[in-house]
Amino acid sequence: MKKKNLWVSLCLSAALFLGACGSDATDTADSAAGSATDASGQVTAETIKEAGVLKVGVKEDVPNFGLRNTETNEIEGFEIDIAKKIAEEILGDAEAIELVPVTAKTRGPLLDNGEVDMVIATFTVTEERKETYNFSDAYYVDAVGLLVKKDKGYTGLADMDGATIGVAQSSTTADAINAEAEQYGISLSYSEYATYPEIKAALDSGRVDAFSVDRSILAGYLDDSTQILKDRFATQDYGVAIKKSNTELATTVNDLITAWGEDGTLDAMITEWGLGE
Structure with a gap:
């Protein structure tokens, strides 16, 4: 089991979030450019393929969901595995991903301004939030x-x-x-x-x-x-959040989450990370 539950690691995670340490090429909040869009201004699975990278807002201070490993400087967890699995489906490469650390306060604005293609960050689905964002079916309750x-x-x-x-x-x-x-x-x-x-x-x-x-x-x-x-x-209910205008991408992601819920993929990942106990 991959649990990481050390308070020292959590304190260091906070320091990393505040910029005390640099981040690598695959997870940075200072993305040089926003998401690639098509002629209508939408981000789609096809424009992500053309860009060659999937940009995902994730937590880096939540054990087992998204936590920065202070030894490797990598963010790890259940939600990171979901993000990589989506990248694998869209791009054919689970590592063709840019992880952008977010908080409950910053995840919405980063999605709004196009700095990330989607947010997978313990984002609770509410009726009010559904008026602003597209949400997938729940991947965790x-x-x-x-x-x-x-x-x-x-x-x-x-x-x-x-x-x-x-x-x-x-x-x-x-x-x-x-x-x-x-x-x-x-x-x-x-x-x-x-x-x-x-x-x-x-x-x-x-x-x-x-x-x-x-x-x-x-x-x-x-x-x-x-x-x-x-x-x-x-x-x-935690769902993958996508900008309201990016309907094609939202449908693609929801289809994946639904399929993984039905075939036991999500349950296996939840068990692997020691969740739902």
């Missing part, structure tokens, strides 16, 4: 959870009146928690951070009382001093 320090004594959200919860910028996490909090009659406050390692650092230092994101992501940040509470909020 999760739910929002809470990671807390064991010494806090929390047993669930109902115990957390007045707590401050760390969430990612531009995520839907706070909305999911607030909907549940209303049922308990409790009030919460939120602090937003650019990366997941920053939220974990805030939890460790006591600046927040909980770290909240999807439960499978939280699992990568567990250590001896923390626990994931039993609460589950709002089903989270």
